[in-house]
Amino acid sequence: MIAEIDLKKCIRDIADFPKPGILFKDITTLLKDGKAFAQTVDALAQKYKNEKIDKVLAIEARGFIFGAAVAYKLGAGFIPVRKKGKLPAKTTSVTYSLEYGTDTLQMHEDAIKSGENILIVDDLLATGGTANAVAGLVKKMGGKIAGIAFLIELVDLKGIEKLKEYPVYSLIKC
Numbered sequence: 001m002i003a004e005i006d007l008k009k010c011i012r013d014i015a016d017f018p019k020p021g022i023l024f025k026d027i028t029t030l031l032k033d034g035k036a037f038a039q040t041v042d043a044l045a046q047k048y049k050n051e052k053i054d055k056v057l058a059i060e061a062r063g064f065i066f067g068a069a070v071a072y073k074l075g076a077g078f079i080p081v082r083k084k085g086k087l088p089a090k091t092t093s094v095t096y097s098l099e100y101g102t103d104t105l106q107m108h109e110d111a112i113k114s115g116e117n118i119l120i121v122d123d124l125l126a127t128g129g130t131a132n133a134v135a136g137l138v139k140k141m142g143g144k145i146a147g148i149a150f151l152i153e154l155v156d157l158k159g160i161e162k163l164k165e166y167p168v169y170s171l172i173k174c
């Protein structure tokens with residue numbers, strides 16, 4: 001058996017980025033390590049391999065890196081959720097509160113068929129606002145949320161409480 005990599009050690013902490021007081025979890029140090037990246041994608045895909053996932057939906061931009069790879073592994077489709085104004089066809093939107101102000105995310109309105117089994121993937125769970133907003137969008141489109149998966153969960157921020165009604169999984173808890 002090949003030794004498992006401690007993925008937590010592959011993530012770099014950057015203090016005061018992008019603004020003072022934020023401890024940014026930099027995943028580029030994990031991504032540049034081929035074995036660590038493969039182990040991450042394999043572990044996420046393994047968790048959902050029996051869940052009959054139709055489509056993996058991931059959130060711009062870092063969510064795309066893991067979401068697309070997991071979709072490929074599961075033989076599922078991939079749905080990009082993007083910042084406002086980036087998608088070319090007709091979209092459906094969700095606007096949600098951030099610490100200061102609001103943000104809007106969009107997906108194509110024909111991305112999900114009613115009743116499809118959807119796995120949401122993002123790199124990191126902080127306050128849970130982003131994932132909760134996107135989960136609401138999936139439900140509005142008639143999708144069934146089979147799971148919400150993160151590489152990293154910042155436990156102290158209690159984002160999991162906003163996602164109580166969904167099955168949430170995180171590979172690394174910090």
Ligand code: AMP
Binds near residue numbers: 025026059127
């Ligand atoms: P939230 O909506 O508060 O759960 O924030 C989640 C989103 O913000 C994710 O898409 C992350 O990429 C990003 N994010 C929030 N906090 C951090 C952090 N400390 N380090 C890296 N990314 C973060």
